[in-house]
Amino acid sequence: MAIQVLFFGQLTEIAGNAVGVPTAETLRGLERELWEQFPLLKEKKYALSVNQKIVAGDMLLTEGDIVALLPPFSGG
Numbered sequence: 001m002a003i004q005v006l007f008f009g010q011l012t013e014i015a016g017n018a019v020g021v022p023t024a025e026t027l028r029g030l031e032r033e034l035w036e037q038f039p040l041l042k043e044k045k046y047a048l049s050v051n052q053k054i055v056a057g058d059m060l061l062t063e064g065d066i067v068a069l070l071p072p073f074s075g076g
Contacts, residue, residue, distance in 0.1 A: 009071040014040045028058040
């Protein structure tokens with residue numbers, strides 16, 4: 001299953017763009033895979049978005065989904 005994972009802000013310093021092909025079928029499963037690949041991510045605060053919508057909780061992922069890890073940000 002092809003899922004694209006994007007990192008932003010300080011999370012890019014941890015993960016860069018070097019993400020292996022995710023095999024998880026759920027959002028939380030993907031998050032656990034990323035924690036195994038990049039243990040420092042587990043210590044960071046971030047929101048998860050799927051296809052440009054911030055989500056809370058778990059959900060099934062489907063072919064072509066784009067998952068982004070978004071660090072805290074402030075706006076004006």
